[in-house]
Amino acid sequence: MFASDLEGLTMLAESLGADLVITPQCPVANDDPSGVADAWSTASTSALDSWRARAASGASASSVIVAVWPNEHAALPLAEMSSGEFARRLEWPFAAWYAALGAASSRCADGGAIVAVIERPPPLDAAGWATESGLADAVEAMVRSLARSEGHRGVRVNAVTTPTRVAPSDPIAPLPSLSTFPGRLDGEVSDAVTMLIGPGISGITGTVVHADCGRSWR
Protein backbone atom coordinates (compact mmCIF):
# COMPACT_ATOMS: atom_id res chain seq x y z
CA MET A 1 0.00 0.00 0.00
CA PHE A 2 1.33 3.42 -1.02
CA ALA A 3 -0.02 5.93 1.49
CA SER A 4 0.63 9.20 3.28
CA ASP A 5 2.15 9.06 6.74
CA LEU A 6 -1.13 9.42 8.64
CA GLU A 7 -2.37 7.37 11.60
CA GLY A 8 -5.70 6.50 9.97
CA LEU A 9 -4.03 5.21 6.82
CA THR A 10 -1.59 3.14 8.86
CA MET A 11 -4.62 1.56 10.55
CA LEU A 12 -6.14 0.90 7.14
CA ALA A 13 -2.96 -0.82 5.96
CA GLU A 14 -2.94 -2.95 9.11
CA SER A 15 -6.57 -3.95 8.71
CA LEU A 16 -5.85 -4.98 5.11
CA GLY A 17 -2.63 -6.78 6.04
CA ALA A 18 -0.80 -4.64 3.49
CA ASP A 19 2.88 -3.69 3.43
CA LEU A 20 3.01 0.09 3.82
CA VAL A 21 5.21 2.34 1.66
CA ILE A 22 5.03 5.99 2.75
CA THR A 23 4.56 8.58 -0.01
CA PRO A 24 6.52 11.86 0.04
CA GLN A 25 5.55 14.66 2.41
CA CYS A 26 4.21 17.92 1.00
CA PRO A 27 7.07 20.46 0.83
CA VAL A 28 4.81 23.47 1.47
CA ALA A 29 4.95 24.68 5.06
CA ASN A 30 1.61 24.95 6.87
CA ASP A 31 2.02 28.65 7.61
CA ASP A 32 3.26 29.64 4.13
CA PRO A 33 0.62 31.86 2.46
CA SER A 34 2.23 31.59 -0.99
CA GLY A 35 3.88 28.18 -1.16
CA VAL A 36 3.43 27.60 -4.88
CA ALA A 37 7.15 27.87 -5.55
CA ASP A 38 7.88 25.24 -2.90
CA ALA A 39 5.28 22.88 -4.29
CA TRP A 40 6.66 23.05 -7.81
CA SER A 41 10.37 23.69 -7.30
CA THR A 42 12.76 21.56 -9.31
CA ALA A 43 13.73 19.82 -6.09
CA SER A 44 10.12 19.02 -5.29
CA THR A 45 9.14 17.66 -8.71
CA SER A 46 12.43 15.76 -9.01
CA ALA A 47 11.83 14.22 -5.60
CA LEU A 48 8.42 12.98 -6.73
CA ASP A 49 9.87 11.60 -9.98
CA SER A 50 12.65 9.86 -8.03
CA TRP A 51 10.24 8.45 -5.45
CA ARG A 52 8.04 7.08 -8.21
CA ALA A 53 11.02 5.44 -9.92
CA ARG A 54 12.12 3.79 -6.66
CA ALA A 55 8.62 2.73 -5.67
CA ALA A 56 7.96 1.33 -9.14
CA SER A 57 11.01 -0.90 -9.11
CA GLY A 58 10.04 -3.19 -6.23
CA ALA A 59 8.57 -6.69 -6.39
CA SER A 60 5.24 -7.04 -8.14
CA ALA A 61 2.06 -7.58 -6.14
CA SER A 62 -1.35 -8.98 -6.98
CA SER A 63 -3.03 -5.94 -5.50
CA VAL A 64 -1.86 -2.42 -4.72
CA ILE A 65 -3.74 0.10 -2.56
CA VAL A 66 -3.05 3.83 -2.90
CA ALA A 67 -4.10 6.60 -0.50
CA VAL A 68 -2.38 9.98 -0.81
CA TRP A 69 -4.03 12.30 1.66
CA PRO A 70 -2.92 15.81 2.66
CA ASN A 71 -2.60 16.67 6.31
CA GLU A 72 -5.94 17.40 7.93
CA HIS A 73 -7.50 20.80 7.15
CA ALA A 74 -10.55 22.73 8.22
CA ALA A 75 -13.40 23.69 5.91
CA LEU A 76 -12.68 27.03 4.21
CA PRO A 77 -14.44 28.90 1.38
CA LEU A 78 -12.31 28.83 -1.75
CA ALA A 79 -12.47 32.61 -2.23
CA GLU A 80 -10.83 33.03 1.20
CA MET A 81 -8.07 30.48 0.66
CA SER A 82 -4.42 31.58 0.25
CA SER A 83 -2.32 30.35 -2.65
CA GLY A 84 -0.18 28.39 -0.19
CA GLU A 85 -3.15 26.57 1.27
CA PHE A 86 -4.49 25.85 -2.22
CA ALA A 87 -1.09 24.36 -3.13
CA ARG A 88 -1.05 22.24 0.05
CA ARG A 89 -4.62 21.01 -0.31
CA LEU A 90 -4.86 20.48 -4.07
CA GLU A 91 -1.84 21.25 -6.29
CA TRP A 92 0.83 19.16 -4.61
CA PRO A 93 -1.48 16.25 -3.67
CA PHE A 94 -2.59 16.14 -7.32
CA ALA A 95 1.01 15.51 -8.38
CA ALA A 96 1.64 13.09 -5.51
CA TRP A 97 -1.42 11.01 -6.44
CA TYR A 98 -0.12 10.91 -9.99
CA ALA A 99 3.26 9.61 -8.85
CA ALA A 100 1.75 7.01 -6.50
CA LEU A 101 -0.76 5.65 -9.01
CA GLY A 102 2.01 5.49 -11.62
CA ALA A 103 4.15 3.46 -9.23
CA ALA A 104 1.15 1.26 -8.42
CA SER A 105 0.61 0.45 -12.10
CA SER A 106 4.25 -0.64 -12.37
CA ARG A 107 4.09 -2.81 -9.25
CA CYS A 108 0.74 -4.40 -9.98
CA ALA A 109 1.08 -7.85 -11.56
CA ASP A 110 -0.82 -8.78 -14.72
CA GLY A 111 -4.35 -9.74 -13.76
CA GLY A 112 -4.06 -7.83 -10.47
CA ALA A 113 -6.03 -5.01 -8.91
CA ILE A 114 -5.33 -1.42 -7.92
CA VAL A 115 -7.63 0.42 -5.52
CA ALA A 116 -7.41 4.14 -4.76
CA VAL A 117 -8.81 5.21 -1.38
CA ILE A 118 -10.00 8.77 -1.85
CA GLU A 119 -11.10 11.36 0.67
CA ARG A 120 -14.27 12.79 -0.81
CA PRO A 121 -16.79 15.20 0.70
CA PRO A 122 -20.30 14.03 -0.25
CA PRO A 123 -21.99 16.59 -2.54
CA LEU A 124 -24.46 17.70 0.16
CA ASP A 125 -21.57 18.46 2.49
CA ALA A 126 -19.19 19.96 -0.10
CA ALA A 127 -19.30 23.65 0.93
CA GLY A 128 -15.90 24.68 2.27
CA TRP A 129 -14.23 21.65 0.74
CA ALA A 130 -13.62 22.81 -2.85
CA THR A 131 -10.02 21.64 -2.88
CA GLU A 132 -10.95 18.24 -1.45
CA SER A 133 -13.85 17.87 -3.91
CA GLY A 134 -11.55 18.84 -6.77
CA LEU A 135 -8.85 16.41 -5.70
CA ALA A 136 -11.38 13.60 -5.29
CA ASP A 137 -12.81 14.07 -8.76
CA ALA A 138 -9.31 14.34 -10.20
CA VAL A 139 -8.28 11.02 -8.68
CA GLU A 140 -11.49 9.36 -9.89
CA ALA A 141 -10.51 10.45 -13.42
CA MET A 142 -6.95 9.17 -12.87
CA VAL A 143 -8.44 5.82 -11.84
CA ARG A 144 -10.54 5.66 -15.00
CA SER A 145 -7.56 6.65 -17.15
CA LEU A 146 -5.42 3.97 -15.55
CA ALA A 147 -8.21 1.40 -15.93
CA ARG A 148 -8.19 2.14 -19.65
CA SER A 149 -4.41 1.99 -20.08
CA GLU A 150 -3.85 -1.11 -17.89
CA GLY A 151 -6.89 -3.11 -18.93
CA HIS A 152 -5.00 -4.80 -21.77
CA ARG A 153 -2.98 -6.79 -19.22
CA GLY A 154 -5.96 -7.68 -17.09
CA VAL A 155 -5.30 -5.12 -14.35
CA ARG A 156 -8.45 -3.71 -12.75
CA VAL A 157 -8.37 -0.21 -11.28
CA ASN A 158 -11.13 1.03 -8.98
CA ALA A 159 -11.68 3.53 -6.19
CA VAL A 160 -13.27 3.73 -2.76
CA THR A 161 -14.28 7.11 -1.38
CA THR A 162 -14.76 8.11 2.23
CA PRO A 163 -15.61 11.35 4.06
CA THR A 164 -14.17 10.26 7.40
CA ARG A 165 -12.20 13.49 7.96
CA VAL A 166 -14.49 15.94 6.18
CA ALA A 167 -17.95 14.85 7.32
CA PRO A 168 -19.99 17.52 9.11
CA SER A 169 -20.99 16.88 12.72
CA ASP A 170 -24.50 18.12 11.90
CA PRO A 171 -25.32 16.96 8.32
CA ILE A 172 -27.86 18.73 6.14
CA ALA A 173 -31.12 16.76 5.91
CA PRO A 174 -31.84 14.16 4.70
CA LEU A 175 -29.55 12.34 7.07
CA PRO A 176 -27.24 9.65 5.71
CA SER A 177 -28.95 6.29 5.19
CA LEU A 178 -26.83 4.47 7.77
CA SER A 179 -26.39 5.74 11.32
CA THR A 180 -22.74 4.69 11.14
CA PHE A 181 -21.99 7.73 8.91
CA PRO A 182 -19.27 8.71 8.04
CA GLY A 183 -17.85 5.22 8.54
CA ARG A 184 -14.36 4.14 9.57
CA LEU A 185 -11.17 3.52 7.64
CA ASP A 186 -10.61 0.20 9.38
CA GLY A 187 -14.27 -0.69 9.01
CA GLU A 188 -16.44 0.30 6.05
CA VAL A 189 -13.50 1.49 3.92
CA SER A 190 -11.38 -1.58 4.58
CA ASP A 191 -14.39 -3.78 3.75
CA ALA A 192 -14.95 -2.03 0.41
CA VAL A 193 -11.26 -2.30 -0.52
CA THR A 194 -11.27 -5.98 0.40
CA MET A 195 -14.24 -6.50 -1.89
CA LEU A 196 -12.54 -4.73 -4.81
CA ILE A 197 -9.29 -6.69 -4.53
CA GLY A 198 -11.04 -9.97 -3.79
CA PRO A 199 -12.33 -12.75 -6.05
CA GLY A 200 -15.65 -12.75 -7.85
CA ILE A 201 -15.60 -9.27 -9.40
CA SER A 202 -13.34 -9.87 -12.38
CA GLY A 203 -15.38 -7.61 -14.66
CA ILE A 204 -15.32 -4.53 -12.41
CA THR A 205 -12.88 -1.78 -13.37
CA GLY A 206 -12.96 2.01 -13.56
CA THR A 207 -15.68 2.18 -10.92
CA VAL A 208 -16.00 4.25 -7.78
CA VAL A 209 -17.55 2.81 -4.63
CA HIS A 210 -18.72 5.39 -2.09
CA ALA A 211 -18.14 3.80 1.32
CA ASP A 212 -19.91 6.69 3.01
CA CYS A 213 -22.92 4.98 4.55
CA GLY A 214 -25.35 6.15 1.89
CA ARG A 215 -24.47 9.85 1.81
CA SER A 216 -23.54 9.94 -1.92
CA TRP A 217 -25.75 8.58 -4.63
CA ARG A 218 -23.26 8.65 -7.48
Add this chain to the structure above:
Amino acid sequence: MTPPVILITGASGGVGRGIAHACGTSGWTVWIAARRRLEGEQVASEVTAAGGEGHFVICDASDADDVERAVQEVVATSGRLDGVVLNATSGSSPKPVVFIDVAMADVEDHVAVSLRGMHHLVRSTHEHLRATQGSMVVLTSEAGFEGKAKLSVYAAIKAAQRGIVRSLAREWGPEGIRINCVAPLASTPAMERAFEMDPAMAARVLGRNPLGRMGDPATDVGPIVRFLLSSDARYLTGNTLMADGGSCPIS
Protein backbone atom coordinates in the same frame (compact mmCIF):
# COMPACT_ATOMS: atom_id res chain seq x y z
CA MET B 1 -32.50 45.87 -19.68
CA THR B 2 -28.77 46.64 -19.79
CA PRO B 3 -26.76 44.00 -21.68
CA PRO B 4 -24.55 41.85 -19.43
CA VAL B 5 -20.82 42.47 -19.04
CA ILE B 6 -18.82 39.27 -19.19
CA LEU B 7 -15.16 38.22 -19.11
CA ILE B 8 -13.87 35.15 -20.98
CA THR B 9 -10.38 33.80 -20.31
CA GLY B 10 -8.38 32.13 -23.07
CA ALA B 11 -10.73 33.61 -25.64
CA SER B 12 -8.24 34.47 -28.39
CA GLY B 13 -9.34 31.39 -30.34
CA GLY B 14 -11.21 28.10 -30.26
CA VAL B 15 -14.19 27.59 -27.96
CA GLY B 16 -13.56 30.87 -26.11
CA ARG B 17 -13.80 32.76 -29.38
CA GLY B 18 -17.04 30.94 -30.20
CA ILE B 19 -18.54 31.89 -26.85
CA ALA B 20 -17.50 35.49 -27.43
CA HIS B 21 -19.23 35.49 -30.82
CA ALA B 22 -22.44 33.98 -29.40
CA CYS B 23 -22.60 36.61 -26.65
CA GLY B 24 -21.67 39.38 -29.08
CA THR B 25 -24.61 38.56 -31.34
CA SER B 26 -26.89 39.15 -28.34
CA GLY B 27 -25.43 42.62 -27.83
CA TRP B 28 -23.44 41.76 -24.70
CA THR B 29 -20.26 43.49 -23.59
CA VAL B 30 -17.55 40.86 -23.92
CA TRP B 31 -14.04 41.14 -22.50
CA ILE B 32 -11.49 38.88 -24.12
CA ALA B 33 -8.76 37.99 -21.60
CA ALA B 34 -5.80 36.24 -23.18
CA ARG B 35 -2.02 36.24 -23.49
CA ARG B 36 -2.04 36.74 -27.27
CA ARG B 37 -2.76 40.42 -27.87
CA LEU B 38 -3.08 40.37 -31.65
CA GLU B 39 -5.50 37.46 -31.75
CA GLY B 40 -7.41 38.70 -28.71
CA GLU B 41 -7.94 42.16 -30.16
CA GLN B 42 -9.15 40.54 -33.36
CA VAL B 43 -11.79 38.54 -31.46
CA ALA B 44 -12.85 41.71 -29.62
CA SER B 45 -13.34 43.39 -33.01
CA GLU B 46 -15.41 40.45 -34.18
CA VAL B 47 -17.64 40.78 -31.11
CA THR B 48 -18.25 44.44 -31.90
CA ALA B 49 -18.94 43.63 -35.54
CA ALA B 50 -21.47 41.02 -34.43
CA GLY B 51 -23.47 43.63 -32.51
CA GLY B 52 -21.87 43.51 -29.09
CA GLU B 53 -19.19 45.58 -27.41
CA GLY B 54 -15.85 43.82 -27.60
CA HIS B 55 -12.82 44.62 -25.45
CA PHE B 56 -9.45 42.98 -24.98
CA VAL B 57 -7.36 42.78 -21.83
CA ILE B 58 -4.04 40.99 -21.74
CA CYS B 59 -3.98 38.30 -19.08
CA ASP B 60 -1.95 35.27 -18.11
CA ALA B 61 -4.56 33.11 -16.35
CA SER B 62 -1.92 31.43 -14.20
CA ASP B 63 -0.69 34.72 -12.72
CA ALA B 64 -2.66 36.05 -9.73
CA ASP B 65 -1.63 39.67 -10.23
CA ASP B 66 -2.45 39.52 -13.92
CA VAL B 67 -5.92 38.10 -13.27
CA GLU B 68 -6.64 40.69 -10.57
CA ARG B 69 -5.49 43.53 -12.82
CA ALA B 70 -7.61 42.28 -15.71
CA VAL B 71 -10.73 42.01 -13.54
CA GLN B 72 -10.14 45.50 -12.12
CA GLU B 73 -9.82 46.89 -15.65
CA VAL B 74 -13.14 45.31 -16.67
CA VAL B 75 -14.98 46.74 -13.67
CA ALA B 76 -13.32 50.16 -13.95
CA THR B 77 -14.23 50.44 -17.63
CA SER B 78 -17.62 48.72 -17.86
CA GLY B 79 -18.83 49.45 -14.34
CA ARG B 80 -19.64 45.91 -13.31
CA LEU B 81 -19.10 42.22 -14.00
CA ASP B 82 -22.12 39.95 -14.60
CA GLY B 83 -20.50 36.80 -15.89
CA VAL B 84 -17.17 35.02 -16.07
CA VAL B 85 -16.15 32.15 -18.33
CA LEU B 86 -13.12 30.11 -17.31
CA ASN B 87 -11.91 28.76 -20.63
CA ALA B 88 -8.12 29.06 -20.50
CA THR B 89 -6.35 25.73 -20.59
CA SER B 90 -2.78 24.51 -20.81
CA GLY B 91 -1.12 24.32 -24.21
CA SER B 92 -0.03 20.82 -23.16
CA SER B 93 -3.64 19.61 -23.02
CA PRO B 94 -3.65 17.73 -26.37
CA LYS B 95 -0.19 16.20 -25.90
CA PRO B 96 -0.53 12.40 -25.48
CA VAL B 97 1.57 10.82 -22.70
CA VAL B 98 1.38 7.40 -21.04
CA PHE B 99 0.44 7.63 -17.33
CA ILE B 100 3.72 6.26 -15.95
CA ASP B 101 5.81 8.49 -18.22
CA VAL B 102 4.31 11.82 -17.13
CA ALA B 103 7.02 14.02 -15.61
CA MET B 104 5.90 15.94 -12.55
CA ALA B 105 7.32 19.18 -13.92
CA ASP B 106 5.00 18.78 -16.92
CA VAL B 107 2.02 18.38 -14.61
CA GLU B 108 2.58 21.90 -13.32
CA ASP B 109 1.64 23.67 -16.53
CA HIS B 110 -1.77 21.97 -16.47
CA VAL B 111 -2.21 22.78 -12.79
CA ALA B 112 -1.01 26.37 -13.15
CA VAL B 113 -3.44 27.35 -15.89
CA SER B 114 -6.52 25.30 -15.06
CA LEU B 115 -6.53 24.84 -11.27
CA ARG B 116 -4.39 27.64 -9.86
CA GLY B 117 -5.86 29.88 -12.57
CA MET B 118 -9.35 28.91 -11.44
CA HIS B 119 -8.46 29.79 -7.86
CA HIS B 120 -7.14 33.20 -8.98
CA LEU B 121 -10.30 33.88 -10.97
CA VAL B 122 -12.56 32.82 -8.09
CA ARG B 123 -10.76 35.12 -5.67
CA SER B 124 -10.65 38.10 -8.04
CA THR B 125 -14.25 37.94 -9.26
CA HIS B 126 -16.14 36.79 -6.16
CA GLU B 127 -17.06 40.23 -4.82
CA HIS B 128 -17.99 41.56 -8.26
CA LEU B 129 -20.23 38.59 -9.03
CA ARG B 130 -21.88 38.95 -5.64
CA ALA B 131 -22.60 42.59 -6.41
CA THR B 132 -24.39 41.69 -9.64
CA GLN B 133 -25.80 38.31 -8.55
CA GLY B 134 -23.76 37.03 -11.44
CA SER B 135 -22.68 33.70 -12.80
CA MET B 136 -19.54 31.76 -13.66
CA VAL B 137 -19.18 29.04 -16.28
CA VAL B 138 -16.21 26.65 -16.32
CA LEU B 139 -15.26 24.85 -19.52
CA THR B 140 -14.56 21.26 -18.61
CA SER B 141 -14.51 18.12 -20.78
CA GLU B 142 -16.02 14.71 -21.23
CA ALA B 143 -12.49 13.49 -20.47
CA GLY B 144 -13.13 14.45 -16.85
CA PHE B 145 -15.98 11.95 -16.65
CA GLU B 146 -14.41 9.07 -18.50
CA GLY B 147 -10.64 9.38 -18.09
CA LYS B 148 -8.28 9.09 -21.03
CA ALA B 149 -5.51 6.52 -21.48
CA LYS B 150 -3.14 8.99 -23.15
CA LEU B 151 -4.50 12.33 -21.91
CA SER B 152 -4.77 11.41 -18.25
CA VAL B 153 -3.44 14.69 -16.83
CA TYR B 154 -5.91 16.68 -18.90
CA ALA B 155 -8.73 14.35 -17.84
CA ALA B 156 -7.84 14.68 -14.16
CA ILE B 157 -7.58 18.46 -14.39
CA LYS B 158 -11.00 18.72 -16.03
CA ALA B 159 -12.49 16.42 -13.40
CA ALA B 160 -10.96 18.53 -10.64
CA GLN B 161 -12.67 21.60 -12.03
CA ARG B 162 -16.06 19.87 -11.80
CA GLY B 163 -15.38 18.91 -8.20
CA ILE B 164 -14.49 22.50 -7.34
CA VAL B 165 -17.64 23.73 -9.05
CA ARG B 166 -19.73 21.29 -7.01
CA SER B 167 -18.43 22.86 -3.82
CA LEU B 168 -18.56 26.44 -5.07
CA ALA B 169 -22.22 26.07 -6.05
CA ARG B 170 -22.95 25.40 -2.38
CA GLU B 171 -20.62 28.15 -1.13
CA TRP B 172 -21.90 30.80 -3.53
CA GLY B 173 -25.58 29.85 -3.79
CA PRO B 174 -26.59 31.64 -0.56
CA GLU B 175 -24.91 34.78 -1.96
CA GLY B 176 -26.92 34.59 -5.18
CA ILE B 177 -23.99 33.59 -7.40
CA ARG B 178 -24.41 30.63 -9.75
CA ILE B 179 -21.65 28.44 -11.18
CA ASN B 180 -21.90 25.67 -13.75
CA CYS B 181 -19.76 23.69 -16.18
CA VAL B 182 -20.01 23.03 -19.88
CA ALA B 183 -18.26 20.04 -21.43
CA PRO B 184 -17.92 20.83 -25.14
CA LEU B 185 -16.85 18.80 -28.12
CA ALA B 186 -16.00 21.25 -30.86
CA SER B 187 -13.71 21.84 -33.82
CA THR B 188 -10.88 23.95 -32.46
CA PRO B 189 -7.18 24.39 -33.17
CA ALA B 190 -6.43 22.38 -30.00
CA MET B 191 -8.62 19.51 -31.16
CA GLU B 192 -6.99 19.60 -34.59
CA ARG B 193 -3.57 19.36 -32.90
CA ALA B 194 -4.80 16.40 -30.85
CA PHE B 195 -5.99 14.67 -34.03
CA GLU B 196 -2.59 15.30 -35.64
CA MET B 197 -0.77 13.78 -32.65
CA ASP B 198 -3.10 10.77 -32.50
CA PRO B 199 -4.48 10.10 -36.02
CA ALA B 200 -6.86 7.38 -34.79
CA MET B 201 -8.48 9.85 -32.42
CA ALA B 202 -10.72 11.48 -35.03
CA ALA B 203 -12.35 8.18 -35.92
CA ARG B 204 -12.79 7.36 -32.22
CA VAL B 205 -14.31 10.73 -31.42
CA LEU B 206 -16.75 10.85 -34.31
CA GLY B 207 -17.54 7.14 -34.29
CA ARG B 208 -19.52 7.37 -31.08
CA ASN B 209 -21.19 10.70 -31.71
CA PRO B 210 -24.90 10.18 -32.50
CA LEU B 211 -25.13 13.57 -34.22
CA GLY B 212 -22.17 12.53 -36.37
CA ARG B 213 -20.22 15.77 -36.42
CA MET B 214 -17.96 18.00 -34.39
CA GLY B 215 -19.63 20.98 -32.75
CA ASP B 216 -19.14 24.55 -33.89
CA PRO B 217 -17.73 26.78 -31.13
CA ALA B 218 -19.93 29.76 -32.03
CA THR B 219 -23.23 28.15 -33.01
CA ASP B 220 -23.25 24.90 -31.02
CA VAL B 221 -21.29 25.62 -27.82
CA GLY B 222 -21.50 29.40 -27.48
CA PRO B 223 -25.31 29.57 -27.10
CA ILE B 224 -25.23 27.00 -24.29
CA VAL B 225 -22.69 29.02 -22.33
CA ARG B 226 -24.67 32.20 -23.06
CA PHE B 227 -27.78 30.50 -21.66
CA LEU B 228 -25.97 29.56 -18.45
CA LEU B 229 -24.74 33.13 -18.02
CA SER B 230 -28.18 34.60 -18.67
CA SER B 231 -31.11 35.12 -16.32
CA ASP B 232 -32.93 32.31 -18.15
CA ALA B 233 -30.68 29.95 -16.17
CA ARG B 234 -31.28 31.71 -12.84
CA TYR B 235 -32.36 28.46 -11.15
CA LEU B 236 -29.48 26.36 -12.45
CA THR B 237 -26.27 25.93 -10.48
CA GLY B 238 -23.70 23.23 -9.75
CA ASN B 239 -24.47 21.45 -13.02
CA THR B 240 -22.51 20.27 -16.05
CA LEU B 241 -24.11 20.55 -19.47
CA MET B 242 -22.65 18.22 -22.10
CA ALA B 243 -22.39 20.23 -25.33
CA ASP B 244 -21.01 17.28 -27.24
CA GLY B 245 -23.64 15.98 -29.62
CA GLY B 246 -24.37 13.09 -27.26
CA SER B 247 -20.81 11.80 -27.55
CA CYS B 248 -20.13 11.15 -23.87
CA PRO B 249 -22.11 8.17 -22.57
CA ILE B 250 -23.36 10.06 -19.51
CA SER B 251 -27.05 10.79 -19.24
